[in-house]
Amino acid sequence: MTPTVAYFANQFAAAEGHGMRRYAFELYDAITELGGAQLVPAAGWSNLAPDALSDLQTRTSLRLMKTGRKGTSLAWTLAGFPPMEWMMPDQLDVVHSVCMGYPVATRKPLVVTIHDLGPLTHPEFFSHNRPWVMERALKQAVDKAATVVAISQATADEILSLHPQAADRVRVVHSGVAERFFDEPDPAALDGLDLPPDDVPFILTAGSLNPRKNVLGVMQALRHALQDIPHHLVLAGGGGWDMEQLQQELGSSDLAARVHRLGFVSDEALRALYRRAAMYLHPSLYEGFGLTLLEAMAAGTPVVTSNRSSLPEIAGDAALLVDPTDPNAIAEAVIRLANDQGLVDTLREKGFARARSFSWNKTAQTMKEIYQDAASG
The missing domain is CATH 3.40.50.2000 (Glycogen Phosphorylase B;)
Structure with missing residues (x-):
């Protein structure tokens, strides 16, 4: 039937x-x-x-x-x-x-x-x-x-x-995970977006700027991390609610020049962002699944994510897990990944295999x- x-x-x-x-x-x-x-x-x-x-x-x-x-x-x-x-x-x-x-x-x-x-x-x-x-x-x-x-x-x-x-x-x-996230994206999908120069590595965070996505925690963590690494932060996703404190963080003088807020981006642009990013940072406070982890892994991008809700279930051993309420822990994971090519290679290999299993x-x-x-x- x-x-x-x-x-x-x-x-x-x-x-x-x-x-x-x-x-x-x-x-x-x-x-x-x-x-x-x-x-x-x-x-x-x-x-x-x-x-x-x-x-x-x-x-x-x-x-x-x-x-x-x-x-x-x-x-x-x-x-x-x-x-x-x-x-x-x-x-x-x-x-x-x-x-x-x-x-x-x-x-x-x-x-x-x-x-x-x-x-x-x-x-x-x-x-x-x-x-x-x-x-x-x-x-x-x-x-x-x-x-x-x-x-x-x-x-x-x-x-x-x-x-x-x-x-x-x-x-x-x-x-x-859709097959296209494993494929090479068209870099032209990034034309016109406010991104760092090609020789500057960046950390990607994707999703609406809502409290559960913990973008404020990301900003607080990067106050520590960006003192020790050359990376910029790229935020891809539409606006959310309860953003007053986040807006203050985004506008602070020591972070503003290294934060690129893109707003909502097309699927093609998101694929290209995953592929170009040095790492994908997703220390969410709550998720039902966390599909973006697997999409980043499919693109060969190492992932730092939260040890809460569904995220450890989805990431397995293919990501660095952190306490999302601890900015120091997030910063330490970012700095570690930025400076350890061996760890990057390991997470890329594990992440690719993990994404293939979904x-x-x-x-x-x-x-x-x-x-x-x-x-x-």
């Missing part, structure tokens, strides 16, 4: 974003290439330009819910109605909530992917937090879903700490089996 699956992800129809948007597209492409399930992407809304939206709908048969952005989330969260299959012309066998944010109203077998439960477990790291919405979505998942997919064991542990009764339906399915084909194969079980169950 080849089940037809409503592949619901608002991120699929979003104009920008890495993280869950990347997950939604990469998994869609991998399952479509693998076969064994017919995916019909769906979203409550889209902020794409009309031409881009039309192209995406032509290429993927994307369906937009008639209830719109607010109507969809409110109706499904408060009333659990109308079922999404009523708003789609397709004969569906399974509904997959790809990036759980709010409940998805359906009477079909349900699969829910949970990336993290940060708004519930670490609310201090999330702005505009509506924990009651996630609580309802989580309750629907553990009560109704045939399978609750956790993208890491760390996320699975969070789910089970709140709902241990769901243990028999929670399944860890890791994300993958493939979207493997993720897609497992998800296909989950869809088929849900459809037949």
